[in-house]
Amino acid sequence: MVRSHILVCGGTGCTSSNSPAIIQALNEQLEKSGLSEEVKVVRTGCFGLCALGPIMIVYPEGTFYSRVQVDDIPEIVEEHLLKGRIVTRLVYDETVQPNGEVSSLDDTGFYKKQMRVALRNCGVIDPENINEYIAYDGYQALGKVLTQMTPEQVIEEIKASGLRGRGGAGFPTGTKWAFAAAQPKGQKYVCCNADEGDPGAFMDRSVLEGDPHAVLEAMAIAGYAIGADKGFIYVRAEYPIAVHRLEIAIKQARELGLLGNNIFGTDFSFDVELRLGAGAFVCGEETALMTSVEGNRGEPRPRPPFPAVKGLFGKPTVLNNVETYANIPRIILLGADWFRSIGTEKSPGTKVFALGGKITNTGLVEVPMGTTLREIVEEIGGGIPNGKKFKAAQTGGPSGGCIPAKHLDVPIDYENLSAIGSMMGSGGLIVMDEDSCMVDIARFFLEFTVDESCGKCTPCRIGTKRLLEMLDRIVEGKGKPGDIEKMEELCYYIKENALCGLGQTAPNPVLSTIRYFRDEYEAHIYQKTCPAKVCKSLLQYNIRPEKCTGCTLCSRVCPVGAITGTVKNPHTINHDKCIKCGACMEKCRFGAIVKE
Amino acid sequence: MKSLEELMAIREKARQGMGIRNDKFEGTRVVVGMATCGIAAGARPVLQALVDEIAKENLDIQVGQTGCIGICQYEPVVEVFEPGKEKVTYVKMTPEKAIRVVHKHLIGGEVVQEYTIGQARK
Numbered sequence: 001m002v003r004s005h006i007l008v009c010g011g012t013g014c015t016s017s018n019s020p021a022i023i024q025a026l027n028e029q030l031e032k033s034g035l036s037e038e039v040k041v042v043r044t045g046c047f048g049l050c051a052l053g054p055i056m057i058v059y060p061e062g063t064f065y066s067r068v069q070v071d072d073i074p075e076i077v078e079e080h081l082l083k084g085r086i087v088t089r090l091v092y093d094e095t096v097q098p099n100g101e102v103s104s105l106d107d108t109g110f111y112k113k114q115m116r117v118a119l120r121n122c123g124v125i126d127p128e129n130i131n132e133y134i135a136y137d138g139y140q141a142l143g144k145v146l147t148q149m150t151p152e153q154v155i156e157e158i159k160a161s162g163l164r165g166r167g168g169a170g171f172p173t174g175t176k177w178a179f180a181a182a183q184p185k186g187q188k189y190v191c192c193n194a195d196e197g198d199p200g201a202f203m204d205r206s207v208l209e210g211d212p213h214a215v216l217e218a219m220a221i222a223g224y225a226i227g228a229d230k231g232f233i234y235v236r237a238e239y240p241i242a243v244h245r246l247e248i249a250i251k252q253a254r255e256l257g258l259l260g261n262n263i264f265g266t267d268f269s270f271d272v273e274l275r276l277g278a279g280a281f282v283c284g285e286e287t288a289l290m291t292s293v294e295g296n297r298g299e300p301r302p303r304p305p306f307p308a309v310k311g312l313f314g315k316p317t318v319l320n321n322v323e324t325y326a327n328i329p330r331i332i333l334l335g336a337d338w339f340r341s342i343g344t345e346k347s348p349g350t351k352v353f354a355l356g357g358k359i360t361n362t363g364l365v366e367v368p369m370g371t372t373l374r375e376i377v378e379e380i381g382g383g384i385p386n387g388k389k390f391k392a393a394q395t396g397g398p399s400g401g402c403i404p405a406k407h408l409d410v411p412i413d414y415e416n417l418s419a420i421g422s423m424m425g426s427g428g429l430i431v432m433d434e435d436s437c438m439v440d441i442a443r444f445f446l447e448f449t450v451d452e453s454c455g456k457c458t459p460c461r462i463g464t465k466r467l468l469e470m471l472d473r474i475v476e477g478k479g480k481p482g483d484i485e486k487m488e489e490l491c492y493y494i495k496e497n498a499l500c501g502l503g504q505t506a507p508n509p510v511l512s513t514i515r516y517f518r519d520e521y522e523a524h525i526y527q528k529t530c531p532a533k534v535c536k537s538l539l540q541y542n543i544r545p546e547k548c549t550g551c552t553l554c555s556r557v558c559p560v561g562a563i564t565g566t567v568k569n570p571h572t573i574n575h576d577k578c579i580k581c582g583a584c585m586e587k588c589r590f591g592a593i594v595k596e
Numbered sequence: 597m598k599s600l601e602e603l604m605a606i607r608e609k610a611r612q613g614m615g616i617r618n619d620k621f622e623g624t625r626v627v628v629g630m631a632t633c634g635i636a637a638g639a640r641p642v643l644q645a646l647v648d649e650i651a652k653e654n655l656d657i658q659v660g661q662t663g664c665i666g667i668c669q670y671e672p673v674v675e676v677f678e679p680g681k682e683k684v685t686y687v688k689m690t691p692e693k694a695i696r697v698v699h700k701h702l703i704g705g706e707v708v709q710e711y712t713i714g715q716a717r718k
Contacts (some may be wrong), residue, residue, distance in 0.1 A: 003643070003659050038647065060618020060658045081631045084661025104619050124617065134603065143600040256606075257597040265598045464695040560599035590636050 004039045004081060005059045009123060011046030011209050012241055013363075014053040014244035018070070019043075022054055025073040030081070038320070039081050042132075045210015047123035049110055049567050052092060053363040057105070057123075064105045066092045071315055093355045098418065099409050109379055110361050115342065117350045118166075118203075118326035119366045120320040122210030127245050130252040132212040139258050141332035142217050145224055146264045154225040155181055158328070160336035162348040167284075167321030168396065168425045169501070170347070172415035173328075177316060179308035180226040183316035190219045191312060191319040193289055194235035194242070197281040198311050198397025199448060201428035203352040204322035208235065208242035211326065216259065216272055218325035218564035221332060222318050223270040229237070238279050246274055281398075281452035288454065300455045300500035321426065323352055343369030348411035357394075357430040360385050365505035367412075374408040377431055392516070396425025398445045398452075399505030401512025402438060421512040435536035438517040439524055443471040445509035453503070458502030463494040467510060475535040479525035484514060533595045536580045540596060545570035547592035554584035555591065615656060622679060624657045624702065626650075629673040631664030637671035638690070645691035648672070649698040657702060670716060676701060685713045 008014075008023050030036045041223035047055050058076075058461040063086050065076065072090055080084045086102060094108040105111055116122075125132035133139070145154050159174030175347060180188060191511075192215060196204040208215065217229040235243055235457045247496055250272055253259040261269040275293045282288045283298040293299035311317025313557035327349060331339045340348045347369040353376065356362055360382030373393055377383070384390055392402040401422035410416050414424050415435055432441065446468045455461045470487055473479055498504045514521060523529050530538040543554070543563075548570040555563040562578040565571030570592075573584075597603060615621070618662060628634070628643045647659050665673060670687035674694065677683055684707050688705050693711055709715055 001615070001644075001647045002613055003647040006616070039646070059617045059619065060621065060660055081659075082635070083632075083663060084627075085631075085663045106620075112681055131606060131610040132614070134607050135614050137607070139597075139603055140600075140607075143603050145598075263597060264600065264603075 001036060003060075003109070006039060006041045006056055006081075007044045007059070007123065008041060008056040009045070009047050009054060010043035010127075010241070011050070011206055012120075012239070013046065013050035014055055015241060017053045018054075019054040021070050021072065022056070022068055025070045026077070029073050029077040033077055033082055034173055035077065037080055042126045045122040045126070045127050046119075046123060046206040046364055047478050048114075048119070048364040048366075049092075049361060050364065051360065053320055061086065061102070062104060063102060064092045065090045066202045072317050094164050094589045097395055098312075099259075108115055109382060110363075110365075113375055113380055114366055114369050115221055115350050115547050117330055117342070118207060118323050118352055118362065119210070120437065121214065122206055122364075125211070127212055128248050128259070128294075128315055130256060130258075130355070133211070137333060138213055138329075141329035142220050142224075142258065143264050145221050146266045146268055149487065151181060151225045151227065154332070155219065158225070158331060161339040162325055162336075162346075163324065163331060163339065164347060165321060166323035166351065166401065166422060166426070170424060171325055173320060176320070177222060177225050178227075179306070179341040180316045180318045183309060185227060187230075187313075187315045189220045189312040189315055189317040190226070190228045190231040191290065191293070191317055192219055192231065192233040192235075192325060193284065193287060193319055193321045194233055194239075195277045195284040196236065196239075196322075196426060197279075197284045197425050197452075198399075198428045199445075200354060200356045200430045201397060201426050202354045203364060205239050205242050205548070207322050207326050207352075209245055212242075213253065214329055215246075215325045216249055216253055218320075218328035219272055220259065220263070220270045221328055222325075224268055226316070227349070228318070229269050229271070231270065232275050232293050232400065233272060234275045234277055234283070237276040243274065243276065250274070251385060279447075280306055281500055282454040282500070285498065285502050289319070290317065294320055299454050300497060300502075323427070344411065345412070346411045346415055351412070351424065351427060352421050353395075353427045353429040355381050355415045355429050355431070356585060358384050358388065358433040359431040360434070361563065369413045370411040371413055372409050373403060376429065381431065384431065384433050389424065389432050390431070391436055392432045392438065392441075393432040393510070394422075394432065394441065395428065396423040396505075396508070397428045398448050399423060399502065399508055400425045400433075401508045402441065402516060403512075404516040421508070421515050423508070435532055435534070437475075437530050437532040438513040438520050439471065439475055439530075440532075440534050442513045443468070443475055443512045446471055446506075449502070453506075457497075457499035457503060458471055459494045459497040460499070460506060463490055463498075464503075464506050467494075467507065471510070474521065474524045475530075476537045477524070477528045477535075479521075481525065483525055488514060491566065506556075539580065540575060541573055541578060541580060541582070541585060542594055542596060543571050543573055544592045544594060547590050549590055549592075551589070553587050553589070557583045557587045559583065609702075613651070616658070621658050624679070625677045626657060626677045626702070627660045627662045627677065628705070629663070629665055629671055629675075630661035633664055634670035634673065637688075639672035641691045642672045642674065642689045642694050643705065645694040646698065650702070651694050653703060654716060655698075655702060664717045667713070670713060673713075686711045687713045687716045 164170040288300040550568040674686040
């Protein structure tokens with residue numbers, strides 16, 4: 001009989017830091033020690049603390065081991081699993097109390113303020129085993145709606161919960177379902193948008209990898225509510241683990257009759273198919289996504305007609321994002337009032353954020369709406385490494401904006417983020433410290449949109465290109481007076497005239513950085529300096545003669561031979577030759593080289 | 597899937613053994629001394645017997661291991677922690693004794709005095 005479970009993270013983050021090898025080593029070592037009957041190794045989805053990967057938890061103790069290496073496995077098996085002695089050197093130090101006792105993970109700064117609704121099963125169950133999902137109340141919500149509720153009641157419940165689209169725009173989900181349900185009977189479709197394209201966002205991937213059945217169950221519920229018998233999940237081919245687990249989940253659900261004909265003995269039938277996207281950012285836009293599912297080139301089309309009226313193959317279609325779906329089974333089981341008790345009045349529930357950038361605890365967090373950015377960055381995120389100061393947080397990816405330090409205490413919800421010039425977006429949250437140049441950040445996102453613009457409408461295709469050219473000039477020190485105003489005008493033009501949501505929001509990174517960091521733009525244009533010392537064209541590497549000992553190290557590492565000098569005498573940099581790679585500054589042991 | 601009952605039956609079956617994944621467990625815990633001394637004295641079969649019997653009887657009890665508690669001559673040692681009650685320490689355990697402890701103590705609520713450390717020291 002099994003007395004211990006070892007949960008090893010099998011999300012993309014930990015997989016790339018070698019968790020499959022760890023699982024294999026664990027199984028081999030357990031076999032060798034004769035423990036394979038007693039100890040079960042379970043590969044789960046993402047735990048959230050990706051910065052500390054590979055991660056594993058040993059139950060019943062709940063010991064949280066971080067940064068585990070294959071070489072550590074014999075010790076863990078011998079000490080912990082055989083002799084019951086925790087290997088303290090590998091335990092996540094936040095769970096170790098001053099008296100040496102190991103406390104629960106839920107009490108650490110990273111998890112304490114989190115509330116897991118959409119991620120409830122991620123890092124808890126084996127996503128490739130439908131029975132584990134069922135053990136944690138899986139498919140009960142589907143059973144409940146099919147046997148005890150009418151489609152109208154389901155829609156009322158979702159409406160009453162106040163759930164809003166987690167893909168970014170925040171449209172009320174219940175209202176969307178009601179529109180599709182109101183269409184005349186006939187072929188209808190349920191679609192899931194798993195084409196997560198924002199740089200730095202990975203929450204949809206994590207839900208699919210950690211809890212694929214939750215999405216299938218929710219899609220079936222949506223199908224019952226609007227009268228559809230067919231669902232499509234549009235998922236990026238760049239998410240191989242998510243695709244693999246979805247395939248397994250669909251197969252298992254069909255085997256148990258949770259997808260297919262006459263589910264729960266009713267006359268409701270529903271099935272789901274996968275469609276793999278080739279990774280075009282525009283295919284995350286709903287009309288482009290459906291065009292792509294139909295087998296055509298992924299380009300948006302004007303709305304109305306909205307998908308709820310005329311969507312996939314011209315039929316009424318409900319299209320929701322992965323995280324939105326992940327909330328549905330919980331709302332059905334625990335009720336709209338429970339969901340409303342979380343978060344804020346206008347934005348009930350929780351939101352998952354993918355924390356990245358200059359932050360200690362890179363990873364995945366889920367917090368109630370209304371949590372402040374400060375709580376996320378300082379408490380959950382563990383602050384900014386190396387004692388640097390917070391400068392801004394970027395939310396919403398290429399469609400969002402930068403939030404400066406003065407707005408750190410704004411409670412996060414859809415309305416508040418729009419009011420301060422950003423947006424919820426799908427949930428990427430990139431933290432920037434004082435070493436980040438805001439003009440450069442705006443340029444980075446613009447470069448992304450220019451690359452990804454589908455080219456169908458002129459404001460986006462040409463407008464973003466012209467914006468990027470202006471930004472390129474500014475970071476190269478060739479900015480002209482009046483550039484800021486010209487960019488602002490162009491931004492508003494694009495916002496007003498682009499065809500789809502992506503074009504309409506593409507100028508946001510530029511507008512929000514101009515709004516909060518205009519002084520940095522002005523420094524680039526008028527003083528020809530980059531205050532954060534990022535833009536290469538605007539800075540110079542120099543050697544401080546009083547600090548230089550003439551050790552010659554810098555001249556030896558310089559790849560272009562720009563540094564000259566004799567032994568024990570201060571060296572100098574030839575600025576005509578210097579390519580500003582920074583190798584000399586990195587190597588100097590005396591702090592004699594400065595960027596200015 | 598024909599009915600909600602069928603789903604609940606799968607759920608009940610799947611839940612067995614999943615209770616291990618609860619580090620806030622507040623019920624009874626049984627701990628076996630599994631240091632070198634314990635293993636040498638035969639703690640492994642004792643642990644296995646406990647795990648098997650508790651699973652067979654479908655009890656909501658966690659079984660764990662611990663290191664050496666310093667009474668190596670009395671190994672294998674099994675400690676029972678019940679919420680709100682004093683710890684009971686059983687010594688010189690065997691798989692047979694362990695099964696008896698499961699039935700008499702963990703199910704019946706009656707400490708098996710003759711196996712306890714108090715008796716062994718007399």
